[in-house]
Amino acid sequence: MSGKGASGGRDGSDGHGNAADQQGGGRAGDPLLVTRLLTRLVDLCGTASPSRNEREVADKLRGEFEALGMRVREDDGSSSTGGNAGNLIAELPGGLPERVVLAAHMDTVPLAPGEPLAPIVEGTVVRTTGRQILGADDKAGVCVVLELAARAAATPFAERPTVVAVVTVCEELGLLGAKHLDVAALRADHGYSFDGEVPVGELITAAVxxxxxxxxxxxxxxxxxxxxxxxxxxxxxxxxxxxxxxxxxxxxxxxxxxxxxxxxxxxxxxxxxxxxxxxxxxxxxxxxxxxxxxxxxxxxxxxxxxxxxxxxxxxxxxAGYSLPADAVPVKRLVEAAGAVGIEVSTVSSIGGSDTSIFNQKGLPTVNVGVSMHEIHSVNEWIDVADLARVVAWVGAALGLYRR
Ligand SMILES: [Zn+2]
The missing domain is CATH 3.30.70.360 (Alpha-Beta Plaits)
Structure with missing residues (x-):
């Protein structure tokens, strides 16, 4: 199903785009953006966070969110997951009435025993040695969330929505962190989740x-x-x-x-x-x-x-979910796609993700494809140029300034 041809204003937030983004600011080829994403992804993938052992990465992310001026809290998710960290919720207030969730999960599948985490960079690709997991599922999503949060912080208060970054734990154990999360307390209008293994441009709008x-x-x-x-x-x-x-x-x-x-x-x-x-x-x-x-x-x-x-x-x-074509996050992304040269399609997923839980709990959330490859294996790899395209696209959809 193609998303092209959708029209209409953005609900309640018309006119908060900015000239920089309209004039090619959303271009994916931004070398500084690619470099930042590479550095951060390698750092996060080099820090172990298998489900229930996310502490080190959680602390690192708290520092990053705080450095952006966000108010950060960690919920008591560990009480129901049995892990050593809870879900992180970081909020950046904005002058627009809307509250938008940006979500990813910080845990990974279990590590292969006895092998170091040693992500390898080749051009814009981050891959493994072939003997250990990478964990770009979903640290790639975490990088996108951080980069978008930074764009929001660089956008004048009056022109940005309130951004609520949510980084969950224990997704790989059956969405345990998201199940624990008090979604209503986020008081958000809609959300974007960055945990789709599908190619950039594909939006997972339905799941089982x-x-x-x-x-x-x-x-x-x-x-x-x-x-x-x-x-x-x-x-x-x-x-x-x-x-x-x-x-x-x-x-x-x-x-x-x-x-x-x-x-x-x-x-x-x-x-x-x-x-x-x-x-x-x-x-x-x-x-x-x-x-x-x-x-x-x-x-x-x-x-x-x-x-x-x-x-x-x-x-x-x-529970499964099915977002209609006129759901706000879907419509926004469809409208912004042309300007950043992305062709949108909506797809259904036979798999589950935190997005299922967010929707089940009443927060309309779309799972955005970030082009993950060979996830849950020691051959996983990802191209951060794809992540840069996602950042440019979603940043444009939310009217955020380019850094
Ligand atoms: Zn994932």
Whole structure:
């Protein structure tokens, strides 16, 4: 879906663009911007912050936000994540009535043991040694947030919105930091999240609902040699359940996986219990429910046929979202794209991110693609020239001055 051709004023904030930005200030090729982004990204990627161990990076970011004159607080997110840092919230007041959230997450996937964090710079690309993670997911997003906050600080008070930078913890553990965050307390009108692995220009305006599911298959134990006839074989029944249900991409908008199986015990006992854990994903609650009901019916029939009992436990992990084309952050970005030479498209994501939680909690937020490559692997890389384009684009959309 193309975003081109949208029109109309910006809600409530007309006229806060500035001449510098209109006349090419948004150009992505700004060498100073690229250099700053490179330096900061290398520094952040060189500082470990796997989920639950974000302390060092949190302290570093607090210093950076404070240096911009922002009021910084850290919430008590560690009480629910079990980590050593909470979510950081940094606020820069502005004279325009609007309050805008700029968001990213500071945690990364776990480090490969025994290997140093040693990001390598090649031109404008930051990559790994091939033996350790990079963590540009989502430190690249953090760099964009810091750079935009700096632009806001350089913009006269009367011409800027209030900027609320939110850098969460424990995103990679299931959006735990965002789930803890008091989003209402931010009193924000809308938000931009910079955690999209998709190319620059792509806006993730819809994402899936996701549920955890546990199937427990209960048979009956019996001695495997003396009286196997008295047993009900839970592993055989569980195998029948797996064989009976569809797995993988069931439809374009429905996914089911079983990712773990556990059960049985001694080899001389007919196994009595098997549990299997999996997940459902779909873009609407209704389609997820349809999938779940169909799967549970098939699973139930298969278990019953083998004389076993099946119980199923479902747990909603997060709700999906779908932003309309006229949602403020989407409209702003579409309107500003032409001036910085970006072609916009909106996409749906089968994955989850903090953006899902922000939207679920009532803050219309778009997840902006920052062109991440091979995330969650030791081959991750990113081109900061892409980040510079994002900064120029979003900066223009918010009417912020160029530094
Ligand atoms: Zn991420």
């Amino acid at each position: 609902f996701k549920e955890d599911v546990t199937f427990t298959v209960e048979g009956r134990a019996a001695h495997a040699a003396l009286e196997p006839e008295r047993g009900v074989h839970a592993i055989k029944a569980a195998a029948a359940v797996v064989a009976a249900i569809p797995l993988g991409r069931v439809a374009d908008d429905q996914v089911l996986n079983i990712g773990a199986i556990q059960g049985g015990g001694s080899t001389n006992v007919v196994p009595a219990l098997v549990s299997m854990r999996g997940e459902f994903r779909s873009f609407t609650a209704e389609r997820l429910e349809e999938l779940a009901e169909r799967v549970l019916r098939l699973a139930q029939a298969a278990a019953t046929e083998h004389g076993a009992r099946l119980s199923v436990e479902r747990k909603r992990l997060y």
